[in-house]
Amino acid sequence: MILYIRLLKESFAFAFNALRSNKLRTFLSLLGVTVGIFSIIAVLAAVDSLKKNIVDSLDGMDKNTIYLFKYSFGPTEVEEWKRDQFPHVKYDEYQYLQKSMTDIDKISFNFFTSNQNIKYDENTVNSIRVKPSTNEFFEIEPFKVDKGRLFNEAESNSGTSVIVIGSEVADGLFKGNEPIGKQIRLYGQRFTVIGVLKKMGQNAFGDSNDVAVFLPVNNIRKLYGDNSTNFTPAILIKPKAGVDIEEFKAELTNKMRNIRGLRAGEINSFFVNILSGFTNFIDDIIGKMNIAGWGISIFSLLVGGFGIANIMFVSVKERTNLIGIQKALGAKNRFILFQFLFEAVILAMFGGLIGIVLVWLIALVLTNVLDFEFVLSSFNILLGSGLSIIIGLISGILPAISASRLDPVEAIRTGM
Numbered sequence: 001m002i003l004y005i006r007l008l009k010e011s012f013a014f015a016f017n018a019l020r021s022n023k024l025r026t027f028l029s030l031l032g033v034t035v036g037i038f039s040i041i042a043v044l045a046a047v048d049s050l051k052k053n054i055v056d057s058l059d060g061m062d063k064n065t066i067y068l069f070k071y072s073f074g075p076t077e078v079e080e081w082k083r084d085q086f087p088h089v090k091y092d093e094y095q096y097l098q099k100s101m102t103d104i105d106k107i108s109f110n111f112f113t114s115n116q117n118i119k120y121d122e123n124t125v126n127s128i129r130v131k132p133s134t135n136e137f138f139e140i141e142p143f144k145v146d147k148g149r150l151f152n153e154a155e156s157n158s159g160t161s162v163i164v165i166g167s168e169v170a171d172g173l174f175k176g177n178e179p180i181g182k183q184i185r186l187y188g189q190r191f192t193v194i195g196v197l198k199k200m201g202q203n204a205f206g207d208s209n210d211v212a213v214f215l216p217v218n219n220i221r222k223l224y225g226d227n228s229t230n231f232t233p234a235i236l237i238k239p240k241a242g243v244d245i246e247e248f249k250a251e252l253t254n255k256m257r258n259i260r261g262l263r264a265g266e267i268n269s270f271f272v273n274i275l276s277g278f279t280n281f282i283d284d285i286i287g288k289m290n291i292a293g294w295g296i297s298i299f300s301l302l303v304g305g306f307g308i309a310n311i312m313f314v315s316v317k318e319r320t321n322l323i324g325i326q327k328a329l330g331a332k333n334r335f336i337l338f339q340f341l342f343e344a345v346i347l348a349m350f351g352g353l354i355g356i357v358l359v360w361l362i363a364l365v366l367t368n369v370l371d372f373e374f375v376l377s378s379f380n381i382l383l384g385s386g387l388s389i390i391i392g393l394i395s396g397i398l399p400a401i402s403a404s405r406l407d408p409v410e411a412i413r414t415g416m
Contacts, residue, residue, distance in 0.1 A: 032304025033391055034358075039296055041359045041376070041384045047286050049363075049374045049406030053369060064245050065140060066252070067273040069234035078267060086269045087232045087260075090227060091217075094134075096259055103248055106238040108137040109217055118169065118213065119185040125172035129212035130186070132220040133233075140238045143209070147359030148195035150182045151216055158386035167199040168210040185221060191215060196204055208217065244275065252408040301387070305395040312344050312399035323403055324412035337404040344396020345389050352388025 067073070070086040094109040110304040117123050131137075135156035143150065151162050170179045183190045200209050224231065224377065239248045249272050256270055316323070322335060363374035
């Protein structure tokens with residue numbers, strides 16, 4: 001055991017001397033390993049960060065939540081020209097489903113629309129997300145109120161001019177003053193602020209309720225009607241707990257086909273998008289990103305492996321005389337073999353460690369600059385270290401074998 005500790009110590013010293021005495025050669029040789037490990041760990045860290053942010057953004061939402069409207073979350077076999085002809089979902093359809101389906105826990109009618117500017121006196125906040133909805137929306141998605149309250153069913157049905165605003169909107173409009181009860185201007189109308197949401201941050205889709213406002217959808221329907229091209233309607237449905245989601249989806253599809261008068265053989269003129277299906281779609285994309293990252297990185301690792309092998313062959317040649325002396329003094333072949341293998345592993349780990357540190361620094365900078373948390377997990381660090389060791393072993397095996405098989409007499413003579 002002491003022998004191998006001494007061997008590891010000497011190998012580390014030789015590897016460090018190789019790094020120090022031939023800086024340019026070593027830098028160029030280790031660059032491939034550094035780039036390869038950096039590429040793999042950077043891709044895995046980015047994918048892990050994206051997945052974590054998606055999971056966090058969907059936290060609190062039922063994965064069986066359904067988005068019913070004319071668009072599909074994922075790939076579809078329906079041609080684009082047919083999808084363009086699909087009608088938007090209607091408020092009447094929302095009311096029909098609300099009354100006719102017994103397995104619905106919550107259902108809301110929403111408008112997706114473009115960002116708007118909002119004013120209060122002389123203060124203006126630009127590019128704010130406007131989210132008109134019925135009051136049930138607050139029970140489908142998780143919301144936390146910091147001040148005031150959310151609008152209720154009566155205000156939702158009547159389309160009262162009330163509004164709930166995000167924390168950043170409140171800060172931008174009121175500059176720390178009390179917002180509840182104040183009137184702000186949106187769409188040329190005045191809305192009374194009744195609630196402010198707690199700060200939640202940005203989710204993985206680039207959306208943030210901190211820069212959003214919520215108002216009764218019927219208020220917008222009174223202003224613009226149901227056929228405005230500026231608004232895309234959608235029905236959000238949360239089934240009751242324990243309901244078979246496939247049976248629920250089939251019933252929902254039949255209800256929609258009936259109310260739209262679709263005949264047998266006609267395709268559905270709507271899409272039933274289940275949130276769990278969307279997350280599966282995201283997982284599939286993430287899996288493909290991982291594969292692509294590995295594919296790109298392997299080429300860099302191959303180059304890095306050849307670089308390490310080159311250093312080791314040169315090291316064997318430079319130390320031929322020393323190898324001969326070691327063997328003449330009784331060093332066994334496996335001692336010489338392990339000595340060079342350890343040296344190759346240590347060199348590869350230098351390159352891998354640089355790659356991991358670069359990923360960590362970039363993740364740290366991006367997390368502070370962007371409103372997005374980049375995660376470098378301990379698993380990815382261990383994976384990078386493990387890959388470095390494997391590269392070192394594969395790259396160093398041939399030089400180590402050639403060194404261990406040198407004839408001591410010929411080695412001493414060659415080195416003289």
